[in-house]
Amino acid sequence: MPRTALRICPLCEATCGLTLTIEGATVTGARGDREDVFSRGFICPKGAAFGGLDSDPDRLRTPLVRRDGRLQEATWEEAYEAIAAAVPALVREYGSQSVGVVLGNPNVHTMAGQLYPSLLLKALGTRNLFTASTLDQMPKHVSSGLLFGDPSAIPVPDLDRTDFLLLLGANPVESNGSLCTAPDFPGRLKALRARGGTLVVVDPRRTRTAKLADRHLAPRPGSDALLLAALARTLLAGRPAVPDALAEHVRGIGELREALDSFTPEAVAPACDLTAGEIRDLARDLAAAPTAAVYGRIGSCTVEYGTLASWLVDVLNILTGNLDRPGGALFPLSATDRAPRPAGPGKGFRLGRWHSRVSGHPEAKAELPMSALAEEIETPGEGRIRALLSIAANPVLSAPDGRRLDAALAGLDFMVSVDPYLNETSRHAHVVLPPPPPSQSAHFDFSFNAFAIRNQVRYSPPAIPLEEGRMDECEIHARLVLAVSGMHGADPAAVDDLAVRTALAKESADPDSPLHGHDPVRLAGLLSGATGPERRLDLMLRLGPYGDRFGAAPAVPGSGATEAGAGTADGAAGPGLNLERLRAHPHGIDLGPLRPRLPGLLRTRSGSIELLPDPIAAELPRLRAALADRPAALVLVGRRHLRSNNSWLHNVPALTGGSNQCTLQVHPDDAGRLGLTDGRLVRVTADGGSLEVPVEVTDTVRAGVVSLPHGWGHDRAGTRLSVAAAVPGVNVNQLLDGTRLDPLSGTAVLNGFPVELTPMP
Numbered sequence: 001m002p003r004t005a006l007r008i009c010p011l012c013e014a015t016c017g018l019t020l021t022i023e024g025a026t027v028t029g030a031r032g033d034r035e036d037v038f039s040r041g042f043i044c045p046k047g048a049a050f051g052g053l054d055s056d057p058d059r060l061r062t063p064l065v066r067r068d069g070r071l072q073e074a075t076w077e078e079a080y081e082a083i084a085a086a087v088p089a090l091v092r093e094y095g096s097q098s099v100g101v102v103l104g105n106p107n108v109h110t111m112a113g114q115l116y117p118s119l120l121l122k123a124l125g126t127r128n129l130f131t132a133s134t135l136d137q138m139p140k141h142v143s144s145g146l147l148f149g150d151p152s153a154i155p156v157p158d159l160d161r162t163d164f165l166l167l168l169g170a171n172p173v174e175s176n177g178s179l180c181t182a183p184d185f186p187g188r189l190k191a192l193r194a195r196g197g198t199l200v201v202v203d204p205r206r207t208r209t210a211k212l213a214d215r216h217l218a219p220r221p222g223s224d225a226l227l228l229a230a231l232a233r234t235l236l237a238g239r240p241a242v243p244d245a246l247a248e249h250v251r252g253i254g255e256l257r258e259a260l261d262s263f264t265p266e267a268v269a270p271a272c273d274l275t276a277g278e279i280r281d282l283a284r285d286l287a288a289a290p291t292a293a294v295y296g297r298i299g300s301c302t303v304e305y306g307t308l309a310s311w312l313v314d315v316l317n318i319l320t321g322n323l324d325r326p327g328g329a330l331f332p333l334s335a336t337d338r339a340p341r342p343a344g345p346g347k348g349f350r351l352g353r354w355h356s357r358v359s360g361h362p363e364a365k366a367e368l369p370m371s372a373l374a375e376e377i378e379t380p381g382e383g384r385i386r387a388l389l390s391i392a393a394n395p396v397l398s399a400p401d402g403r404r405l406d407a408a409l410a411g412l413d414f415m416v417s418v419d420p421y422l423n424e425t426s427r428h429a430h431v432v433l434p435p436p437p438p439s440q441s442a443h444f445d446f447s448f449n450a451f452a453i454r455n456q457v458r459y460s461p462p463a464i465p466l467e468e469g470r471m472d473e474c475e476i477h478a479r480l481v482l483a484v485s486g487m488h489g490a491d492p493a494a495v496d497d498l499a500v501r502t503a504l505a506k507e508s509a510d511p512d513s514p515l516h517g518h519d520p521v522r523l524a525g526l527l528s529g530a531t532g533p534e535r536r537l538d539l540m541l542r543l544g545p546y547g548d549r550f551g552a553a554p555a556v557p558g559s560g561a562t563e564a565g566a567g568t569a570d571g572a573a574g575p576g577l578n579l580e581r582l583r584a585h586p587h588g589i590d591l592g593p594l595r596p597r598l599p600g601l602l603r604t605r606s607g608s609i610e611l612l613p614d615p616i617a618a619e620l621p622r623l624r625a626a627l628a629d630r631p632a633a634l635v636l637v638g639r640r641h642l643r644s645n646n647s648w649l650h651n652v653p654a655l656t657g658g659s660n661q662c663t664l665q666v667h668p669d670d671a672g673r674l675g676l677t678d679g680r681l682v683r684v685t686a687d688g689g690s691l692e693v694p695v696e697v698t699d700t701v702r703a704g705v706v707s708l709p710h711g712w713g714h715d716r717a718g719t720r721l722s723v724a725a726a727v728p729g730v731n732v733n734q735l736l737d738g739t740r741l742d743p744l745s746g747t748a749v750l751n752g753f754p755v756e757l758t759p760m761p
Contacts, residue, residue: 002021002022002023002028003021003022004019004020004021004022005019005020005022005439005463005464006018006019006020006033006036006460006463006586006587007019007020007030007050007438007439007443007460007463008443008444008445008458008459008460009043009046009047009050010109010110010438010443011046011047011050011053011109011645011649012044012046012175012176012177012645013176013177013178013179013180013181013448013451014039014042014044014176014177014181014182014183014184014185015038015039015181015183015445015448015449015452015458016032016033016036016038016039016042016043016044016047016183017032017033017035017036017038017039017041017458017587017588018030018031018032018033018043018047018050019031019032019033020050020051020439020463022439022463022464025464025465025467026051026055027050027051027054027055027439027463027464028051029051030043030047030048030049030050030051031043031048032047033587035587036183036458036587036588037456037458037587037588037589037590038183038452038454038456038458038588038590039183039184040183040184042183042184042187044176044642045642045643045654045655046642046643046644046645046649046655048654049643049652049654049655050438050439052652052653052654052655053437053438053649053652054437054438054439055437056651056652058421058651058720058721058722058723059420059421059434059437060419060420060421060422060432060434060720061434061469061470062074062075062076062434062469063075063076063078063079063431063432063433063434064079064422064429064431064432064434065078065079065082065430065431066429066430066431071422071427071429071432076471076479079431079433080479080480080483080488081488082430082431083416083431083480083483083484083488084483084484084486084488086387086413086414086430087099087124087387087389087414087416087483087484088484088485088486090386090387090413090414091124091125091484094384094386095382095383096124096125096126097126097127097128097357097383097385098383098384098385098386098387099124099126099128099385099386099387099388099389099484100126100128100129100130100373100376100377100385100387100388100389101117101120101121101124101126101128101129101130101388101389101390101391102130102131102370102373102388102389102390102391102393102395103117103129103130103131103132103391103392103393104131104132104390104391104392104393104394104395104398105132105136105392105393105398105645105646105648106392106648107131107391107392107393108446108447108448110392110435110438110441110443110473111441111442111443111444111446111473111474111533111537112435112441112473112474112476112477112533113391113392113477114446114447115446115474115477115499115533115536116474116477116478116480116481116495117391117477119481119495119499120389120477120480120481120484123481123484123485124389124484124485127354127363127366127368128368128376128385129366129367129368130367130368130369130370130372130373130395131367131370132370132393132398132646133365133367133747134364134367134368134369134370134371134745134746134747134748135302135370135398135399135747135748135750136178136298136301136302136747137178137179137297137298137301138301138306138364138365138367138745138746138747139301139306139307139309139310139742139744139745139747140154140179140301140310141154141364141365141745142307142310142349142351142364142365142744142745143307143310143311143313143314143616144310144314145349145365146311146349146610146613146615146616147311147314147604147609147610147611147613148601148602148603148604148609149346149347149348149349149602149603149604149605149610150346150349150601150602150603151349151365152450153331153601153603154179154331154450154451155314155317155323155324155329155330155331156179156180156181156295156329156330156331156332156451156452156453156594157180157293157294157295157328157329157453158291158293158326158327158328158329158330158453158593158594159180159182159185159188159189159192159293159453160188160191160453160454160593161291161326161327161593162192162197162291162292162293162327162328163196163197163198163289163290163291163292163327164197164198164200164285164286164289164290164291164292164293165189165192165197165198165199165200165292165293165295166200166202166282166286166292166293166294166295166316167199167200167201167202167203167209167213167295167296167297168202168203168224168227168228168294168295168296168297168299168300168309168313169202169203169224169296169297169298169299169300169301169303169309169751170201170203170209170295170296170297170298170299170300171203171205171207171208171209171210171299171639171640172185172186172189172209172297173185173186173189173207173208173209173212173642174207174208174209174640174641174642175297175298175640175642176642178297178298179297179451180295180297180451180453181445181448181449181451181452181453182452182453186208186212188453189209189212190212193212193214198214198215198285198289199212199213199214199215200213200214200215200216200217200282200285201213201215201216201217202216202217202218202219202224202227203216203217203218203299204218204219204220204221204637204701204702204705205218205637205639205665205700205701205702205705205707206218206699206700206701207639207700215282217274217278217282218702219272219273219274220271220272220273220631220635220704220705220752221299221303221635221637221705221751221752222303222304222305222635222749222751222752223268223271223272223273223752224296224299224300224303224305224309225300225303225305225308225309225312225623226263226268226271226272226305226623226626226627227268227272227274227279228294228296228309228312228313228315228316229260229263229268229308229312229623230263230264230265230267230268230269230272230279230283231279231282231283231286231312231316232256232260232263232312232315232316232319233260233261233263233264233265234264234265234279234280234283234284235283235286235287235316235319235320236256236257236260236319238283238287239287239319241253242318242319242321243319243320243321244321245321245325246318246321246323246324246598246609249598249599249602249608249609250318250608250609250611251606251608251609251610251611252610252611252612253611255611255612255617256315256611256612259612259617259620260620262624262627263624263627264276265277265279265280265283267627268627271626271627271629271631273631286316286320287320289320290327291322291325291326291327291328292317292320292322292327292328293317293322293327293328293329294313294314294316294317294322294329295313295329296309296310296313298638298751299637299638299751300313301747302638302742302747302748302749302750302751303742303749303751303752304626304740304742304749304752305619305622305623305626305742306742306745306747306749307616307619307742307744307745307747308616308619308620308623308744311616314329315611317329318609318611323598323609324596324597324598325596326593326594326595326596330594330595330596330597331594331597331601332449332450332451332452332453332455332594333455333545333591333594333595333597334446334449334450334452334455334457334544335449335455335457335540335541335544335545335546335547335577335591336444336446336449336537336540336541336544337450337544337545338543338544338545339513339514339543339544339545339547339549340545340597340600340601341512341600342512342600343599343600343602343607344607345603345604345605345606345607346602346603346604346605346607347603347605348603348604348605349603349604351363351364351615351744353366356368356369356372356376357376357379357381357383357384358372358375358376358379359372359375361741361746362746363746364744364745364746367746368746369741369746369747369748370395370398370399370748371399371400371401371738371739371741371746371748372738372746373385373395373399373405373408374399374401374404374405374407374408374738375408377408377409377411377412378404378407378408378411385412386412386413386414387412387413387414387415387416388409388412388414388415388416389415389416389418389480389484390415390416390417390418390419390425390426390429391417391418391419391477392418392419393419393425394419394423394424394425394426394646394647394648395425396409396423396424396425396716397423397424397425397647397711397712397713397714397731397733398646398647398710398711398733399733399738399748400688400733400736400737400738400740400748400750401688401689401733401734401736401737401738402424402713402731402733402734403689403734404737404738406424406428406716409425409428410428412428414430415428415429415430415431416429416430416431416432416433416480417429417431417432417433418432418433418434418435418476418477418480419432419433419434419435420434420435420437421648421651421719421720421721422718422719422720422721423647423714423719423721424647424713424714424716424719427716427718427719433471433476433480435471435473435476436466436467436470436471436472436473437464439462439463439464440462440463440464440465440466440467440470440472441462441472441473441474442459442460442461442462442531442533442534443459443460444458444459444460444537445458453594454590454591454592454593454594455590455591455592455593455594456588456589456590456591457541457546457577457582457588457589457591458582458587458588458589459537459579459582459583459588461583472531474531474532474533475492478492478493478495478496478532479492481495482494482495492532493532495532496531496532496533496535496536497524497532499536500524500527500535500536500539501520501521501524503539503540503543504520504523504524504539505520507520507543508520508523514549514552515543515549515550515552518550518552523550526550527539527542528578528579528580529579534579537579538578538579538580541577541578541579541582542577542578544577546576546577546591547576547577547578548576548577548578548581577589615744616744619743619744631704632754632755633704633754634670634704634705634706634754634755634756634757635704635705635706635752635753635754635755636684636686636705636706636707636708636732636735636751636752636753636754636755637701637705637706637707637751637752638707638708638709638710638732638750638751639665639707639708639709640709641659641660641709642659642660643655643656643658643659643660644660644709644711645711646710646711647710647711647712647714648711650711650712650714650721650723650724650729651721651722651723651724652723653723656723656727661696661727661729662693662694662708662709662712662727662729662730663693663694663695663696663708664682664684664693664694664695664696664706664707664708664757665696665697665698665700665701665706665707665708666682666695666696666697666698666701666706666757667697667698667699667701667702667703667704667705667706668697668698668699669703670703670704670706670757671695671697674757674759675759676695676697676757676759677695677697678695678696678697679694679695680694680695680759680760681693681694681695681759681760682694682695682757682758682759682760683757683758683759683760684706684708684735684755684756684757685735685755685756685757685758686735686736686753686754686755686756687735687736687737687739687740687753688733688734688735688736688737688738689734689735689737690735691730691731691732691734691735692730692760693708693729693730706755706757708730708732709729709732710732710733710750712728712729712730712731712732713728713729713730713731713732713734714728714729715728732750733748733750735753735755736748736749736750736753740753
């Protein structure tokens with residue numbers, strides 16, 4: 001008889017609740033969980049295809065070990081013995097910096113990917129960390145770090161209560177949202193307009209999101225920072241200071257006014273390809289709205305001035321008085337966040353604490369640019385990366401100049417890949433460790449709850465027992481930590497036990513913690529959970545802002561913790577959260593709407609919002625010089641598909657075909673000028689090389705702009721992606737050579753770069 005099980009969808013940032021239909025050990029269907037406290041039954045095509053991904057026959061079932069140049073099936077013991085023999089030996093001979101770690105986007109969609117990488121990096125002692133963040137959202141982390149002192153303090157738009165929403169470079173109707181966790185983003189945008197609110201979309205493409213808007217502006221790609229600077233300058237000219245509600249928390253308003261003085265709408269308009277009147281009208285409407293929120297995403301991040309654009313998004317939220325205000329942009333308070341502490345100055349946020357070996361790129365948030373990975377592997381000398389641990393990552397497709405990286409990976413002394421597929425990157429590994437299907441893993445959203453538009457908490461135990469011969473994903477990671485640290489053969493539970501002891505010892509030593517002075521050993525014995533990861537989750541819930549804190553005193557008075565846990569929809573939140581209580585609510589626990597959190601979360605050295613941090617001020621002259629730049633005739637931007645997520649869903653038959661195709665969208669005016677027609681092949685050429693791709697003529701992209709989706713290019717030998725390989729597409733990132741970066745964040749410029757088109761015979 002079929003049975004059902006609840007599961008949080010791990011396939012995008014919306015984190016919708018699913019109800020799975022299971023026959024035997026197979027997921028045969030998925031629908032939205034109508035009782036889920038957050039998603040309320042919403043589901044997108046990716047969630048509906050959960051069973052197809054879960055039972056994909058191309059998923060690896062056993063480890064692979066390279067023998068005589070070929071990857072062959074092996075036992076788990078053989079796989080870890082190979083790692084334990086190779087990695088510690090390389091570290092002993094060449095030092096800890098001879099090992100690099102790459103973390104891909106899927107890591108934030110799994111418990112293992114959130115609980116263990118920090119332990120792995122500590123065990124290795126390397127600073128060579130490369131993640132998908134420098135291909136996506138790192139500018140937002142950097143700007144938040146500089147403004148608020150904490151790179152993880154990212155405000156999100158209060159979608160359900162705002163009166164005016166300005167979206168830049170975001171297409172949430174198809175992406176389902178990013179750095180803004182919101183199930184049914186399309187429905188929420190429609191609800192905004194239905195209650196009399198205004199939606200303005202700034203995007204060079206008339207996306208499905210733009211089609212919902214009251215107003216759509218299509219500026220020249222890459223000009224977001226100039227447009228935002230002109231909006232901020234207009235607001236500063238029309239008001240004397242920061243609104244009263246924020247004034248006591250902000251410093252630098254005078255310096256900001258002076259720094260932005262030259263970015264008038266008239267000066268900026270030609271570079272943006274908008275009129276000064278359009279810019280002034282937008283500034284006026286933004287300022288006049290009862291509440292408003294400005295939100296920018298990947299289209300405004302992965303450009304030359306991505307950090308400046310991300311900074312200016314929050315400058316506008318501050319100048320309009322909408323930061324930390326219901327209906328504006330607020331800071332979520334996740335159940336596993338650190339419990340609030342007294343407000344006051346912190347350590348602040350610094351860039352460039354170390355630099356990459358070859359090109360001297362500064363670190364940002366302890367990461368180096370993914371664009372620098374190839375040169376760090378192939379360039380001889382002390383500190384060259386000789387071993388690489390790639391976890392849920394496919395940088396051959398996701399990073400610039402995949403051909404160069406492809407060749408560099410082939411020259412590594414040793415490589416480990418934790419991946420369910422043999423893909424364009426993992427095919428180079430000496431050992432591949434495959435995690436089980438998602439139905440066989442527990443799930444908790446550590447990252448996305450911190451960006452959710454409503455505070456809530458949900459947990460999914462495994463829907464299907466672990467299949468014989470499989471290894472739990474958390475155990476895979478724990479054993480990897482042991483293998484690289486010379487402790488192969490030790491009980492993997494020791495890794496989780498150490499993490500628990502370390503966290504409790506830190507709390508016990510913190511005079512601002514309600515657990516100050518308590519015995520860490522006794523507290524560890526009170527944790528519930530059948531596994532090490534569950535015990536760690538229980539600990540984080542107990543220590544968090546809504547936690548039971550082992551029955552200790554409440555959080556610091558006046559910190560915001562008391563109101564954060566009150567007034568929940570099902571009456572189940574309040575203080576006292578732990579794993580046992582969470583498991584008793586399988587549809588989740590609603591923790592209430594977002595609430596103001598200033599000044600408690602500020603960690604700048606001044607204890608205030610730093611409106612014009614020094615690194616930002618130093619970058620503004622470069623933006624000012626861009627006012628005189630002569631634009632390229634054609635520039636390229638990426639695009640999202642509703643039925644895809646980067647490079648890792650192209651092997652699911654139910655998600656292929658239809659609009660999910662790799663075509664170059666070209667405006668009819670450009671197509672006519674160049675002699676292009678639908679379906680005709682065109683050669684696209686840029687810094688890193690050229691590609692041949694079919695043309696799709698459409699007026700949804702503005703003249704002077706072409707669009708090609710990312711994540712494609714499944715045409716390399718040695719992979720096992722039968723569905724993806726049948727319709728491989730082309731890798732848009734091969735058009736880049738990795739030299740175009742946002743200098744503050746090290747993020748690759750993946751949008752708004754110049755290209756040339758040549759029709760093929």
